[in-house]
Every structure is written in structure tokens, then in C-alpha cells.
Amino acid sequence: MVVDGTTEGIPMQISMQLSYAGGFKEAADQVAELEQVGLDLAWVAEAYGFDGVSLMGYLAARTERVQIASGILPIYTRTPTLLAMTAAGVDALSDGRCQLGLGASGPQVIEGWHGVPYTNPLGRTREIIDICRQVWAREDRLTHEGRNYTLPLPADQGTGLGKPLKLITRPVRSRIPIWVASLGPKNVEMTAELAEGWMPLFFLPEKANEVWGADLASGMAKRDPELGQLQISAGGLVAIGDDVAGVRDFARPLVALYVGGMGAKGKNFYNDLVCRYGFEKEAAEIQDLYLAGHKDEAAAKVPDELLESTTLCGPEGYIKERLAAYKEAGVTHLNINPVPTPGRTVAQVVADLKAWSE
Numbered sequence: 001m002v003v004d005g006t007t008e009g010i011p012m013q014i015s016m017q018l019s020y021a022g023g024f025k026e027a028a029d030q031v032a033e034l035e036q037v038g039l040d041l042a043w044v045a046e047a048y049g050f051d052g053v054s055l056m057g058y059l060a061a062r063t064e065r066v067q068i069a070s071g072i073l074p075i076y077t078r079t080p081t082l083l084a085m086t087a088a089g090v091d092a093l094s095d096g097r098c099q100l101g102l103g104a105s106g107p108q109v110i111e112g113w114h115g116v117p118y119t120n121p122l123g124r125t126r127e128i129i130d131i132c133r134q135v136w137a138r139e140d141r142l143t144h145e146g147r148n149y150t151l152p153l154p155a156d157q158g159t160g161l162g163k164p165l166k167l168i169t170r171p172v173r174s175r176i177p178i179w180v181a182s183l184g185p186k187n188v189e190m191t192a193e194l195a196e197g198w199m200p201l202f203f204l205p206e207k208a209n210e211v212w213g214a215d216l217a218s219g220m221a222k223r224d225p226e227l228g229q230l231q232i233s234a235g236g237l238v239a240i241g242d243d244v245a246g247v248r249d250f251a252r253p254l255v256a257l258y259v260g261g262m263g264a265k266g267k268n269f270y271n272d273l274v275c276r277y278g279f280e281k282e283a284a285e286i287q288d289l290y291l292a293g294h295k296d297e298a299a300a301k302v303p304d305e306l307l308e309s310t311t312l313c314g315p316e317g318y319i320k321e322r323l324a325a326y327k328e329a330g331v332t333h334l335n336i337n338p339v340p341t342p343g344r345t346v347a348q349v350v351a352d353l354k355a356w357s358e
Contacts, residue, residue, distance in 0.1 A: 012357040013040035035066040038354030043071030060094035072103035084135035088171040103181035192219025203234035205329035233333035236311040252299040260290025
């Protein structure tokens with residue numbers, strides 16, 4: 001198991017990253033349908049298309065039970081207090097169903113799209129978590145002194161008229177769950193220490209303890225017991241059937257994009273992770289090809305072993321074995337990209353996984 005604690009007897013929840021391919025409203029319609037068959041949580045991404053919060057609010061109006069989570073809101077795009085206000089607002093609209101997923105994104109997006117320096121992501125995340133929890137608790141007027149944020153702003157940095165304030169409206173909950181998307185050793189350690197949940201990408205259950213075990217243990221040793229067990233959301237593309245192994249190839253372009261194109265050489269967290277899994281040669285080849293514009297060739301270089309380990313494609317017995325492996329590794333939320341197959345709709349995939357995860 002990756003983290004201390006136990007998931008024995010506790011069903012894994014089923015979560016899903018929203019796909020915008022058919023449009024925002026259509027994606028919300030799908031979530032409304034899937035919550036009826038067992039979908040527990042919907043992750044709403046934000047990159048450099050439409051914002052994620054608008055859809056979270058729309059989901060709050062269109063659904064009744066499913067948890068609504070940002071997956072992720074980049075920490076550089078909003079002030080810490082606005083992140084807290086945003087989560088509290090969605091939580092109010094959804095009657096307490098919001099989960100705040102945070103991540104650093106990467107320098108290409110943050111500096112290229114937002115024009116904000118990509119500095120000290122680890123320290124910023126730590127301070128943002130503290131500020132958000134102060135805002136929601138409303139125990140006193142907000143003050144914070146940190147390396148990255150000082151509230152109120154010091155007089156020598158502004159007009160000198162800033163004063164400590166308290167959130168005007170009382171939140172539905174004084175504690176909204178915070179998830180952090182992290183991969184690097186120090187960031188994973190911080191996540192285990194401070195966050196309610198962890199969102200690793202390309203999670204291999206059999207290698208997770210080898211890659212992250214020490215970092216998670218170090219963070220857990222400093223964890224406040226009131227946070228409870230660290231929640232972990234991991235999974236991948238899912239296709240159920242006797243002849244669906246080829247569906248894994250649908251994930252090749254995505255793996256190549258992240259391993260090859262999400263960052264420059266030496267600044268790609270996903271490439272680093274694949275190297276830590278033991279695919280150093282392949283990771284270098286994928287990155288070289290992708291950055292040279294040869295995306296198809298890069299996708300073809302994704303190792304079959306990596307592709308199989310980061311997807312769930314096969315007959316029912318195989319899928320159940322993979323579910324057991326994820327649960328044994330401490331995964332609490334199976335995060336899926338369900339693919340319909342002949343005789344099995346997306347809704348049926350979700351329903352089956354929900355039943356098998358009990």
C-alpha cells in the first residue's frame with residue numbers, strides 16, 4: 001500500500017474527467033446521466049480554453065448527488081482568497097458538493113498564456129492551502145505573512161489602505177476538501193502532509209510505492225490526524241470486453257503529449273515520472289520526436305507496458321484484477337475515461353465499475 005491507513009471494506013468511488021469534445025452543455029448532460037448509475041465525482045479541468053468554474057456552477061444546477069471538483073485550477077491564475085471564494089461559492093450552489101483541486105500547471109501555460117512568473121510552486125501551494133482554510137473557517141479577520149503572499153498587502157507595496165477582512169457570507173462548510181495534483185518528490189510530500197486528496201497522473205499501482213512511497217511516508221508523518229486518510233484519485237482509459245486491448249492505443253497520443261510536449265527539456269514533470277518508472281530511453285525518444293513536431297512517431301514510441309499499466313482495457317476478470325491492484329495501492333477514487341464498446345455503453349461501464357468496486 002502506498003499510504004498508511006486502510007481501504008479494506010471501503011468501496012472505491014468512481015470519478016471521471018469531463019470531456020469537452022462535444023461541448024460544455026453536452027458534458028454536463030452526460031454527468032447528470034452518469035450520476036444516476038454510480039458516478040461519484042466529476043473533475044472539471046481548466047487549461048487555456050473556457051474557464052473551469054463556469055462549468056462547475058452549471059454542473060451544480062444540473063446535478064443532485066455527484067461531487068463537483070476542479071481538476072485543476074492552476075494556482076497562478078487567481079489570488080488565494082479568490083480561490084477560496086470560488087470554492088465556497090460552488091459549494092453553496094451545490095449544497096456542499098464542491099472539492100477544490102489545485103495544481104501548478106507549467107511554465108509554458110502560466111507564463112505564455114497568463115503572463116505570470118512561474119515561481120516557487122511548492123511554497124505557493126502550501127500558503128494557498130493555509131489561506132483557503134482560514135477564509136472558510138471565518139474564525140478571525142484574515143491575515144497571512146508568507147514568502148509569496150502577505151495579507152493585507154504591506155504599506156510599502158501599495159497604498160497602505162489595506163485592512164484585514166473576513167469573508168462576508170458564511171460558507172456551507174467550514175472545511176472544503178482540497179486536492180493537489182503533484183508528481184515531484186517534494187510536492188508529493190507536501191500533498192501528503194497538507195491536502196485531503198492527491199491527484200497523480202500515470203499512476204502505476206505496482207510501482208507507486210517504489211516511486212512515491214518514501215515521499216508520501218515523510219508527508220504523512222507530519223499530517224494532521226483531523227485530515228483523515230489521504231484520498232488518492234488515479235486510473236485511466238477503461239474498455240471492458242474480450243477483444244478491446246487495441247483500445248489502449250487511443251491513449252497513445254495523450255501519453256506522448258504529456259511525456260513529450262508538456263514542458264521543455266529538463267522541465268517536464270511527466271517525462272521525469274516515466275523515467276522514474278524505468279523508461280528513461282523511451283521517455284527521451286518520445287520527447288525528442290514530439291518537440292521536433294513528429295507527434296505520430298512519438299506516440300508510436302510509447303512502451304506497450306506503460307500503456308497497459310496506465311489503462312484498464314480487457315475482459316471482466318482482468319478489469320477486476322486491476323481494480324484490486326489500484327485499491328491495494330491505496331486508491332480511493334478510480335478516475336476513468338470510459339470507452340463504449342459493442343453491447344456496453346458508457347453508462348454501463350460506469351455501472352459495472354461501481355458494482356465491482358464495492
